[in-house]
Structure formats: C-alpha cells, structure tokens
Amino acid sequence: MRRLILSVLALLGVCSATAAEDLLRHADPDVLNGLIFGGRAAQRARVTDTIPADLADVQVPKGFVLIGTAERGDGMVTTAFATGIELEPAFDALLQALLAAGWQTEMQPAQAPTFTVATDGRSEAVQLVCRDSRRRIVTAREFEGVRHVSTATIPGQAARPCHARDSAPGFGSLAQLQALQSQMPRITFPDGVKITGPGGGGGGGDAIHQSVRVSSPEETLTSLLLDLSRQLTAQGWRRDATWNGQIAAGAVWTRTSRDGVALMVLLEIIDAGDSQFDVRFLLMPAGA
Known part of the structure; x- marks a missing residue:
C-alpha cells in the first residue's frame, strides 16, 4: 500500500496536468480520501493545465515545463514547474521573473536563496513574495535528483499591504513562518558525518x-x-x-x-x- 501511495504521488509530480487530473479522478476513492488526503476535504485538489490569472503576466523562465495548477479545498492554489536547471539558479530564475512582474520579496534573506540542511535527502529554498496586498510562497525543491519550482497562495489570509506587519493573534501565520524559514542558517557537515x-x-x-x-x-x-x-x-x-x-x-x-x-x-x-x-x-x- 505504501508503494501505491508513493506511486500516485510520484505520478502527480511528473505527469502532465491532464494526466494528473485523470489520476485524481479515477483513483480509488478510499485510497484518495483515507490515505492521500487523510480524510480531509481541504486537502482535495483540482488539477488543471492553466496558469492562474495573477501569474498571467509573469514570463516563465526558459527551461521550465508547466506541471499544472492545483486548487485545494481550502483555497490554496499552487502552480508548479519541472526543470533540469540546478536548484539554486532555478529558484532565482522564478523569483526574478516574479520581481519583473511587480512582485516584491518580504523579509529578504541575508543570503538569497538560503538552503537549510537536507534531513531526508531533500534540499529546498523558500521565499515569500507580495503584490497588491496578496502573497505567494515561492519554493524550489530537489529530491533524489528531481527538481520542482512552485508558487502557492496562502489560504485564509486577509489582504494586507506588502511589508505591513501581520497582526493576527495566536500562532504565527504561514507567511511569517515561511519568511523565518528563509532565514534559517545553511549548514553542511564535515566529511565522514x-x-x-x-x-x-x-x-x-x-x-x-x-x-x-x-x-x-x-x-x-x-x-x-x-x-x-x-x-x-x-x-x-x-x-x-x-x-x-x-x-x-x-x-x-x-x-x-x-x-x-x-x-x-x-x-x-x-x-x-x-x-x-x-x-x-x-x-x-x-x-x-
């Protein structure tokens, strides 16, 4: 069963958007609801081969192939690309494309991008961007040689001017936590560790x-x-x-x-x- 789950997830990551949507549509409902989505309607995703309206003016970097856009039940919209470009240049390429379209970085890291230590064979970089009081999280990930670059909306967040402090009470917002993540030190261990x-x-x-x-x-x-x-x-x-x-x-x-x-x-x-x-x-x- 674990292999089945991993196979579904892997195919969702590398197939075309249409194929991915077909997988979601025709997969066993018990597998999707009980194992992939964990019984949570908010995690269910509708996958298309389109780019959201707020990214329509962003020039997709060369070497990027659109995987698709997934809209979850909680309103989170993620657009992902696959690329053969090395992780750091790929992350920077999408970030620069967003900046050219008027997006701004928030809590700019001292080193951009900043990669934290990979704890499970995966490396990643994260940056928060904002335009017209709306925010997106830009993420680049590499796992076992596969590289994906994506940008996602933040569900449930009220419109707030760029660079304005988030005054939401209680736990830090996803935006705040992602911004902090970009500040985490990058470390490597000595040979032999x-x-x-x-x-x-x-x-x-x-x-x-x-x-x-x-x-x-x-x-x-x-x-x-x-x-x-x-x-x-x-x-x-x-x-x-x-x-x-x-x-x-x-x-x-x-x-x-x-x-x-x-x-x-x-x-x-x-x-x-x-x-x-x-x-x-x-x-x-x-x-x-």
Missing part, C-alpha cells in the same frame, strides 16, 4: 525549529560545535553565549537581516550515544 535521522522541523508562534541526527565515530560535541560555529560566523551570525557539557553543547547566535529584523538562533547538539548526535536549531525574532 552521515545523516542517519530522524530529522524534521516545524514552527508555531514566532519560532521555527529544525533537527537532524548524524553519526560519526570521529566527531565529538566540541568538534561539531566548532565546525558549525565557523559556518554561522561566515554567514554573518554573532555568538552571544556558548556552553559545553558532557551530554550537550550549544550556543546562542544573533544577526540583523537586511530588512532590519533582529534574529536569534539557538544551536544545540546532544550526544545520543553510539557515536550519534542530535543537532537542533531554533530560530526566532530576537526578544520574541
């Missing part, structure tokens, strides 16, 4: 987090902390505090983004035993 999992991330309120488990008989808490600290320093982060114990080590870092937003990141490395280490990042606005 293997990503073994589990890894993942998420967010809520004014913070996002990301974690990964790595394995290396050659590394220690101190050596990993020193290596990652050098990378953060090179990316403009300033160390505010540090600690090094028997089972954990870490540091607090601060930086001001190009948009003047004060940020703080907590790096924590925990010795999980058997030459394995859990590496965790927590990113939030300073003073949150």
Whole structure:
C-alpha cells in the first residue's frame, strides 16, 4: 500500500496536468480520501493545465515545463514547474521573473536563496513574495535528483499591504513562518558525518525549529560545535553565549537581516550515544 501511495504521488509530480487530473479522478476513492488526503476535504485538489490569472503576466523562465495548477479545498492554489536547471539558479530564475512582474520579496534573506540542511535527502529554498496586498510562497525543491519550482497562495489570509506587519493573534501565520524559514542558517557537515535521522522541523508562534541526527565515530560535541560555529560566523551570525557539557553543547547566535529584523538562533547538539548526535536549531525574532 505504501508503494501505491508513493506511486500516485510520484505520478502527480511528473505527469502532465491532464494526466494528473485523470489520476485524481479515477483513483480509488478510499485510497484518495483515507490515505492521500487523510480524510480531509481541504486537502482535495483540482488539477488543471492553466496558469492562474495573477501569474498571467509573469514570463516563465526558459527551461521550465508547466506541471499544472492545483486548487485545494481550502483555497490554496499552487502552480508548479519541472526543470533540469540546478536548484539554486532555478529558484532565482522564478523569483526574478516574479520581481519583473511587480512582485516584491518580504523579509529578504541575508543570503538569497538560503538552503537549510537536507534531513531526508531533500534540499529546498523558500521565499515569500507580495503584490497588491496578496502573497505567494515561492519554493524550489530537489529530491533524489528531481527538481520542482512552485508558487502557492496562502489560504485564509486577509489582504494586507506588502511589508505591513501581520497582526493576527495566536500562532504565527504561514507567511511569517515561511519568511523565518528563509532565514534559517545553511549548514553542511564535515566529511565522514552521515545523516542517519530522524530529522524534521516545524514552527508555531514566532519560532521555527529544525533537527537532524548524524553519526560519526570521529566527531565529538566540541568538534561539531566548532565546525558549525565557523559556518554561522561566515554567514554573518554573532555568538552571544556558548556552553559545553558532557551530554550537550550549544550556543546562542544573533544577526540583523537586511530588512532590519533582529534574529536569534539557538544551536544545540546532544550526544545520543553510539557515536550519534542530535543537532537542533531554533530560530526566532530576537526578544520574541
């Protein structure tokens, strides 16, 4: 059954929009509703081979092939392209095409695009853009050599002038969390360090987090902390505090983004035993 789910998802990602819609239309309803959509009507998608009206004036970059546009039950509209271009240039190409059509970036990252560590064989970049008080999330993803670049609306968000603060109460909005994601440090591990999992991330309120488990008989808490600290320093982060114990080590870092937003990141490395280490990042606005 797991292979069936993966096969459906893979075909949705690589087939033409018409074929994808046929798959959704003719697939077993129990598979779609119980496994693919998880029983949630909001996740159901209608797939077409068209580009939404608000993107009609965007010049699609060369080397991009339209996969299609999916409109979910919750109102989220995603337009995706496949490309053979390397991930970073592909992300930049779509972003520049949007900027040329009058879209603006919000919370411009200090390094654009910024790629976070891949915890499951996948790399990605994310940027929030805005035009006429409406926002879209631009995403580039690579998984096992396949590259997709997409732009999606944010369901349920009220119109708000570009660069205006989101005053919605409670958990941070999807737009805020995606903007924070673009600020997450980009890290690589020394040769010989293997990503073994589990890894993942998420967010809520004014913070996002990301974690990964790595394995290396050659590394220690101190050596990993020193290596990652050098990378953060090179990316403009300033160390505010540090600690090094028997089972954990870490540091607090601060930086001001190009948009003047004060940020703080907590790096924590925990010795999980058997030459394995859990590496965790927590990113939030300073003073949150």
